[in-house]
Amino acid sequence: MAILVIAEHDNSSIKPATLNAVTAASKIGAEVHLLVAGSACAPAADAAAKIAGVGKVLLADAAQFADQSPENLAALVVANAAAYGHIVAAATTVGKNFMPRVAALLDVAQISEIVAVETPDTFVRPIYAGNVLATVQSSDAIKVITVRATAFEAAGEGGSAAVENLAAAADLGKSKLVNRELTKSERPELTAAKIIVSGGRGMGNGDNFHRLLEPLADRLGAALGASRAAVDAGYVPNDYQVGQTGKIVAPQLYIAVGISGAIQHLAGMKDSKVIVAINKDAEAPIFQVADYGLVGDLFEVLPALLAELG
Incomplete structure (x- = not known):
């Protein structure tokens, strides 16, 4: 049977994590369909049709999908689930919101954040x-799967899939988006950045993030991240959080400043290609995963590093 991948998008373009989910789906089976549900989202569907490996794009364009509420999206997926053996989405904030609803409505177990595909019914996921x-085998008729995006390469362009309109069910009216506050930044988006500079509780306060870490991130063309401790302390917004309960990242270079290396944080960044740690505690757990470690006071190290970068 075909595999249905639920696209994450902004009604005009496809979010990068969906490309990784498409790659994972392609490893499960050859026929991959992509569902784009939104409002005035034809441009997103056209972009989806160009993704390599996608055989068909299903377009559900209706006002009730404008904000992609998890209740309406889950109901749409379930209404069309019978034609598919696998339903796949990226394990992003959006995917983690609606996919458990899909699994519950279908009365099947969700297989979360897979990092490898062994066979069409056997997957590897971290615990x-x-x-x-853990290697998990599922006997469910329909397998509901979320994908850890950092574990799979992004699908490229070159596809020429047909776009098919899908009938939209009525608005369930169970929730309504009242307001959305977005953090605007000229820096790269955290999960897509090739370089990330992250700060922890050792930064002391939010002013030090602005004074020391932001200039470093700007010099390197990097995204800015943070540990949960720094977010909980109010130094930076929670969308900066890297970790098991934040964002999972795997950049080419990850610079951890004033981060001790709690297991929750390491779970979100230890797949980075090169890890640089700056911490005054030589026994900090972060040094166990770091490729390069510098034991020193970050308030002395960062100004010196910025001076060297010019």
């Missing part, structure tokens, strides 16, 4: 904050 990899 215990990524310290153990």
Whole structure:
């Protein structure tokens, strides 16, 4: 049977994590369909049709999908689930919101954040904050799966899929988006950045993030991240959080400043290609995963580093 991937988008373009989900779906089976549900989202559907490996794009364009509420989206997916053996989405904030609803409505177990595909019914997923990899086999007729985007390459362009209109069910009216506050930044988006500079509780306060970390991120063309401790302390917004309960990242370069290396944080960044740690505590757990470690006071190290970068 075909595989249905639920696209994450902004009604005009496809979010990068969906490309990784398409790659994962392609490893499960050859026929991949992509569902684009939104309002005035034809441009997103056209972009989806160009993704390599996508055989068909299903377009559900209706006012009730404008904000992609999890209740309406889950109902749409379930209404069309019978034609598919697998339903796949990226394990982003959006995917984690609506996919459990899909699994519950279908009365099947969700297989969360897979990092590898063994066979069409057997998958590998991390447990215990990524310290153990579990191989999970499912006998459910429809397998509901979320994908850890950092574990799969992004699908490229070159596709020419047909776009098919899908009948939209009525608005369930169970929730309404009242307001959305977005953090605007000229820096790269955290989960798509090739370089990330992250700060922890050791930064002391939010002013030090602005004074020391932001100039470093700007010099390197990097995204800005933070540990949960820094977010909980109010230094930066929670969409900066990297970790098991934040965003999972795997950039080419990850610079951890004033981060001790709690297991929750390591689970979100330990797949980075090169990890640089700056911490005054030589026994900090972050040094166990770091490729390069510098034991020193960040308030002395960062100004010196910025001076060297010019």
